[in-house]
Every structure is written in structure tokens, then in C-alpha cells.
Amino acid sequence: MTSSRLLTAYQPAGDSPFPPAWWxxxxxxxxxxxxxxxxxxxxxxxxxxxxxxxxxxxxxxxxxxxxxxxxxxxxxxxxxxxxxxxxxxxxxxxxxGDAPGRQAxxxxxxxxxxxxxxxxxxxxxxxxxxxxxxxxxxxxxxxxxxxxxxxxxxxxxxxxxxxxxxxxxxxDLPSAPEQEVLGWMTTGPQEIMAQPQRWLLPEPQRRQAVERDRADWEGMGAEGWADPEVVRARLAAGADPDDPQGRPLHRAAAVGAPEAVRELAGVVSDVDQADDEGATALWEAVCHGAEENAAILLAAGADAWTPRVSRWSPGRLALTTRLAPLFAGSAPPGARIADAELAAFRAADAQAAVFGEELHTEGISVAFVSGVDATEAVRRLDADLHRPGSEEYDPYDDWDQSTRVVGVTAVPGGCVLVQPAFYGLNTDAWLAALTSGGGRAYGVYFNPKGGTFGTFATDGRAVQSEEIGLPPGEEEPEGHWTHRFWLWDSGERLWNGSELAYACDQAGLSVDESRAVAGPPDWWAEIREDSALLAD
Structure with missing residues (x-):
């Protein structure tokens, strides 16, 4: 014996929580x-x-x-x-749902x-x-x-x-007097989504934003560190202030409330305990521009002048930021920033400011090329220069074509090339071609799957590839420090601009307008379909 069910006609519910995917x-x-x-x-x-x-x-x-x-x-x-x-x-x-007071x-x-x-x-x-x-x-x-x-x-x-x-x-389905709208379970993304409010429970019974009575530092997040009462409650419940995994003082120093920092600084065994990279809580406060937190740590006896990562100490790092006045009076002679070094920081910041932080970079590749003008760069890529920059071009229209189209803009001392949706300008082959016969280039690719990658080439050869934009470690080149890859202060760091400024500097260029990357370019060039540059 078999049975069947018939789908009835779609009847708009007016405000259905789920789409009519059956119809x-x-x-x-x-x-x-x-x-x-x-x-x-x-x-x-x-x-x-x-x-x-x-x-x-x-x-x-x-x-x-x-x-x-x-x-x-x-x-x-x-x-x-x-x-x-x-x-x-x-x-x-x-x-x-049908709660009282709900507006239809x-x-x-x-x-x-x-x-x-x-x-x-x-x-x-x-x-x-x-x-x-x-x-x-x-x-x-x-x-x-x-x-x-x-x-x-x-x-x-x-x-x-x-x-x-x-x-x-x-x-042509028949109508029915009643219609059941069914949802379905979601899997995956709910583990990262913030939980909606629960209207049915009285206010005191609603789940707290952060659990207060845990004897560890799990689930704190920015809201937990911003609430000194949560920190106090966790400590009272037995959470370890010296937890080597959670590093509570480090996290509070970076993003927490000053009172939370003061509370933890008073109970840790060592206010200068370091993480696996050598960074202390004071280092984190400086990197995040948390001036009041840094002042509390200094008052608690934190060491500002011992080098922690490479040759940099928290205090010397602070002297390059808006926190400098807090540290300048206690700086020993060897920690002071030389005028030439400070000028390099200022030049890097000025170049980053040209590009700004709102510039869309995800998925694009950019090559800064010095000593080579735009016409010569196009010739070296064996490309056809036939699209004026004023002509609209959608790189997402045709994927195959997007791998071959390059925006080209002349700048003082060289040119800047951009691919809106492909990584070609960060590959060894493309950069070697751009510098064949002389010149230097730095190509950068903002991978939408994560990470920003750069390649330096000169005289027809790719010399070095690296990941950029991450906090520098012991072996990082000086340029990573100069371009502030360590700075997480939202009031100072120009996220996209810092990486682009570094690439520009490595190529030996100075660019005075963001149009070189943001567009529109001076010209569109198209790599020929049979070009060796497109070979796998």
C-alpha cells in the first residue's frame, strides 16, 4: 500500500520567516x-x-x-x-513570532x-x-x-x-485552506553567529552576555574584557591570572577596560610575563593604542625598555606612535628613535595615507614598477594596449578574460599595474617579464582566502617572496617594522594602505594618488591568449 502527498498552491504569508523554496x-x-x-x-x-x-x-x-x-x-x-x-x-x-506588541x-x-x-x-x-x-x-x-x-x-x-x-x-497547483510553512535545521555558520535575544524570558533570566562564574577565560571576547565585573567574577571563581594559554593580562591590555587591566595586574605573578613570541602585556597595549592600559601597566612596574621582539621594546615601539608622550620621559639614550628612522616611519605613514583604508583590495594583485614607463611595461608583457581607462570594464563578466586584463597607470619614476580579479602580478613569471631589460618591481596579491603575499623582482628575476601584513617576529626585515604591520590601533593603522605602501617602497616608488590602484587606470591592456605568462 502506498500513499502520496500533494503540494498545494503557494499562498503568501505576508511575512514568512523562510523563502518559498518549494514553489x-x-x-x-x-x-x-x-x-x-x-x-x-x-x-x-x-x-x-x-x-x-x-x-x-x-x-x-x-x-x-x-x-x-x-x-x-x-x-x-x-x-x-x-x-x-x-x-x-x-x-x-x-x-x-506572535508575541504581544509585535508589529506586522x-x-x-x-x-x-x-x-x-x-x-x-x-x-x-x-x-x-x-x-x-x-x-x-x-x-x-x-x-x-x-x-x-x-x-x-x-x-x-x-x-x-x-x-x-x-x-x-x-x-496550477490547487489551493488549500491551511498551509504549513516548515523551516530546516542550519549547520555550520551558527557556531560563529551571535545568538539572538530571547524575548520570552524575563530580563534577569536571559543569558548573560558573558558567563561570569567560569573558572577559566573561555568565551570572554571583547565584551568580557571590557567588563571589569566579569574579570573579577572569573578570578573569584578560580580562573588562573597566569594562565599560559589564555594570557588574560595580554588580552585585557589589548582590548579590555582599564579597571580589568588594573585588577589582573594586581594578581599576576609577573606583570612582564611573555607569550611565545616574547611579547608582554605592555607590548600588547602599545600595539593596540590602549594608552590608559599602558599607563596602568607602567604604574604596576611593567618594564618598558627591555627588547622583546627583535630589537624592539614596548617603550621604543611606543615612541613611534601617539603614545610617545607617555614613554618619552623615561626613555634611555639607546632606546630613542633617531631622526632618520623617525623620518622613515613618517614617510611610510604618509604613503599609506595616500591609499587609505577604504580601498577595496580583496582578490586583486598590484605591481609597482620603477625605471619602466607604462608603454614599456605593456610591451614587456606582450600585451595589446587598446582599452582607454575611461571605458567601463567588469572583471567578473568573463573569468578567462579577467586573467588577461591589466590596468596600467603612469606614475613618477615608473608605473603601477593592477589586476582586479587575478593574482598574475604577484607571480615570478609576470614580475620577471616586467623587469627584463632593467627596472625593479614589487607585486602584491590580496588573497580573498586569507593572507597578503608579496614578491620582489629586479633585472628579469624574482628575488624574494614573502607574506606581509602580519605582526613582525624576530627574523622580519626592517621594512615590516617601518610600515607598521604590528600596529592594531584602529585610530592609526591604515590596513590596506600599509601593505600597499610597503610594496610601493620596495619598488622604489612614491605614489601621490590612490587612483593608481583604485582606478580608473590610464589604460587597459590585454595579455594575448597564447602568452607564455598564462601557462600553468
Missing amino acids: FVPARLAHTAVVGTGPDITILLTGWEVWPDSLGIRLSVFRRQVHEGRGSGTDGLRFTMVLADGRRVSTLDPDL EQPSLRLRGGSGGLFHHGIELHMSQLPPQGPLTLITEWPAEEVPEARTEFDGTALRAAAEAALEIWP
């Missing part, structure tokens, strides 16, 4: 945009799914380093949509599904209504991974219009 194929709009970045995190919007009455948002989270103890909770990843009419909807909103016109934004992995997560969000016409702003934030609030604006009018292209699969 429609959504209109899919390709769209790639960086919507959030942190020291070890890049978050990209990768496309839209537009249903008849609602909106799907696809995102990807890329890590280059996994930190133990940074999970979900209230300091996890969260997204907010600001609609053109002023309404806001967030993944942190409680699931009100308020949409919901929920995690629908995705995929999980150590260094990559796919995230699928669903907004239960289409956006109104006008701008649609996505706000991204992840406190646990030091991803600050970032706002990205999209065209809500275009998204709303795309709903007309959603394809109905069963237009």
Missing part, C-alpha cells in the same frame, strides 16, 4: 563586495536571492588564523539591515543555512520582506574577532525589481 526558483544576482574586515577575518557578500516577497543574502567568511576560545554568543558575528524607510532588522533580534510591518532577518569549515564559512541569511525602494545598508560586526562595525550600501530599488524574475514552478 519558486529565486532571481539570483551576482554581487561581490567586502562587507567586513578584521586582523584575521574577511567577510564578503557574494550574491542575492530575490524571492517574490522576500530576500536572501549570501555571504562568505574567510579566516587566515583560527583563535581558540572565540566562538558564538553575544560577541559573535552579527548583521543588521537598515531599510530606506528607517526600519532596522538584525540577526540579534528576538524571534517574536517589521521584517525578520534570520540565519537560513550555510556551510562550516576551519578557515571558511558560507552564510545564507533570509529577510522576510523585500526591501523598499531606496538605499539598503548592511551593517556587519564581529566583536570576538575584532571586526569593527562596517556599513555597506546597496540599491534596494534594484533588488526589489528583481523579484519579477523569480520563476514559479507549479502555477
Whole structure:
């Protein structure tokens, strides 16, 4: 004996928490945009799914380093949509359902599904209504991974219009008086998403932002270190202030409240205990621009002038930052910054400021070439120079073509080449070709899967490849220090600009406008399809 079930006609629920995936194929709009970045995190919007009455948002989270103890909770990843009419909807909103006072016109934004992995997560969000016409702003934030609030604006009018292209699969199905809308379990991305509020519980019974009574430092996140009462409660519960894994004083010095630092500094066995890299809590405070925390550590007896990493001490490091006045009076003669060295820091900062921090770099490769003009660089690549810079070019239209198209801009003393969606300008073969017959070049590739990589070439030969943008260690070249790869102070560090300034400096160039990288270029050049540069 067999039985069967018949799908009934789609009946719009008005504000369904899930898309009508049984009845429609959504209109899919390709769209790639960086919507959030942190020291070890890049978050990209990768496309839209537009249903008849609602909106799907696809995102990807890329890590280059996994930190133990940074999970979900209230300091996890969260997204907010600001609609053109002023309404806001967030993944942190409680699931009100039919709760009293719920406004029917308020949409919901929920995690629908995705995929999980150590260094990559796919995230699928669903907004239960289409956006109104006008701008649609996505706000991204992840406190646990030091991803600050970032706002990205999209065209809500275009998204709303795309709903007309959603394809109905069963237009002739019979109607039914009642219709059950089912959701499905999500796996993977929920482990990194911040947990929504729970509206059903009275305020005192809601889960605390950070567990206070644990006898360890797990799950603290930025919110925990920012709350001295949490630190005190953990210590009272038996958490070890000298924990060699959690390094509580290091974390508090970097991102915590001054009172939390003072509390821990008073109970650790050694205020100058070092991590595996040799860094102390004072080092972390300097690197993060935490002036008040640094002052508390100094008052607690922290050593400012013993070298900790390479030849650098926390105090000498501070003399190159806005924290200099706090340390200058106690600086011994050997720790002071020479005028020539200080000028190098200032020049590096000035070049980084030209590029800024808002410049989109994910997935691009850039080559700074000195001693070679733009026309000669194109000739050495055996490319055809036939696209004016004013002509619109979409590198995502044709992937095969995007591997061959290069933007070229003349700058004093040389030229800058950019590939918007390929890594060719960081390869040995391309850089060797660009410097054949003389000149020097530095190519850099911002890998969207994590990491920033550079290659130096001169006189037709690639000489050195390296990863850049990470805090320098014992064996790092001096240029990594000069370009502030160690500086996590959001008020000073120009994230994208620092790496580009370093590459520019290594090539021996000085660039006076960001257009050389941001575009539009002076010309588009196209590598020939049979070029040896494209061989695997």
C-alpha cells in the first residue's frame, strides 16, 4: 500500500520567516563586495536571492588564523539591515513570532543555512520582506574577532525589481485552506553567529552576555574584557591570572577596560610575563593604542625598555606612535628613535595615507614598477594596449578574460599595474617579464582566502617572496617594522594602505594618488591568449 502527498498552491504569508523554496526558483544576482574586515577575518557578500516577497543574502567568511576560545554568543558575528524607510532588522533580534506588541510591518532577518569549515564559512541569511525602494545598508560586526562595525550600501530599488524574475514552478497547483510553512535545521555558520535575544524570558533570566562564574577565560571576547565585573567574577571563581594559554593580562591590555587591566595586574605573578613570541602585556597595549592600559601597566612596574621582539621594546615601539608622550620621559639614550628612522616611519605613514583604508583590495594583485614607463611595461608583457581607462570594464563578466586584463597607470619614476580579479602580478613569471631589460618591481596579491603575499623582482628575476601584513617576529626585515604591520590601533593603522605602501617602497616608488590602484587606470591592456605568462 502506498500513499502520496500533494503540494498545494503557494499562498503568501505576508511575512514568512523562510523563502518559498518549494514553489519558486529565486532571481539570483551576482554581487561581490567586502562587507567586513578584521586582523584575521574577511567577510564578503557574494550574491542575492530575490524571492517574490522576500530576500536572501549570501555571504562568505574567510579566516587566515583560527583563535581558540572565540566562538558564538553575544560577541559573535552579527548583521543588521537598515531599510530606506528607517526600519532596522538584525540577526540579534528576538524571534517574536506572535508575541504581544509585535508589529506586522517589521521584517525578520534570520540565519537560513550555510556551510562550516576551519578557515571558511558560507552564510545564507533570509529577510522576510523585500526591501523598499531606496538605499539598503548592511551593517556587519564581529566583536570576538575584532571586526569593527562596517556599513555597506546597496540599491534596494534594484533588488526589489528583481523579484519579477523569480520563476514559479507549479502555477496550477490547487489551493488549500491551511498551509504549513516548515523551516530546516542550519549547520555550520551558527557556531560563529551571535545568538539572538530571547524575548520570552524575563530580563534577569536571559543569558548573560558573558558567563561570569567560569573558572577559566573561555568565551570572554571583547565584551568580557571590557567588563571589569566579569574579570573579577572569573578570578573569584578560580580562573588562573597566569594562565599560559589564555594570557588574560595580554588580552585585557589589548582590548579590555582599564579597571580589568588594573585588577589582573594586581594578581599576576609577573606583570612582564611573555607569550611565545616574547611579547608582554605592555607590548600588547602599545600595539593596540590602549594608552590608559599602558599607563596602568607602567604604574604596576611593567618594564618598558627591555627588547622583546627583535630589537624592539614596548617603550621604543611606543615612541613611534601617539603614545610617545607617555614613554618619552623615561626613555634611555639607546632606546630613542633617531631622526632618520623617525623620518622613515613618517614617510611610510604618509604613503599609506595616500591609499587609505577604504580601498577595496580583496582578490586583486598590484605591481609597482620603477625605471619602466607604462608603454614599456605593456610591451614587456606582450600585451595589446587598446582599452582607454575611461571605458567601463567588469572583471567578473568573463573569468578567462579577467586573467588577461591589466590596468596600467603612469606614475613618477615608473608605473603601477593592477589586476582586479587575478593574482598574475604577484607571480615570478609576470614580475620577471616586467623587469627584463632593467627596472625593479614589487607585486602584491590580496588573497580573498586569507593572507597578503608579496614578491620582489629586479633585472628579469624574482628575488624574494614573502607574506606581509602580519605582526613582525624576530627574523622580519626592517621594512615590516617601518610600515607598521604590528600596529592594531584602529585610530592609526591604515590596513590596506600599509601593505600597499610597503610594496610601493620596495619598488622604489612614491605614489601621490590612490587612483593608481583604485582606478580608473590610464589604460587597459590585454595579455594575448597564447602568452607564455598564462601557462600553468
